[in-house]
Amino acid sequence: MATISAAPTPATVPVAIPLRQILPWAAFGAVLAVVLLYFVGTEQGITSVVSGETVHEFVHDGRHLLGFPCH
Template sequence: MSQTAVAIPDVEIPPIPVAELAPWAGFVFLIAAIVLFFISADQGAVSIPSGNAIHEWVHDGRHLLGFPCH
């Protein structure tokens, strides 16, 4: 039985300053809140565009996440 040494390279992960991360975190939160609104509430309790196209597009996601639908 032979053993071979495997060289593991030194990998240094650079730190990300919170001040640089905060605007992106806010942007992702905003997009997530908009998506959550359209999946959960739009054309249910409230409706921004008329019709039920958005409801039909997100209908399976609505059931998957447990939002009341029909």
């Protein structure tokens, strides 16, 4: 019978990403999240940026899913 020996594989070491490279993407993600939260949560009534019911109807189901009352 032949024996099979497996060669050890080198361990991979994670590379640290500098904060300078992450910070712009984190800021972009935060701004995008706030804008999406505004449009889903409060885009109607006196704080409306877009006139009419188009945005409200587009995000209507997401609004209820996230627990925002609208009617």
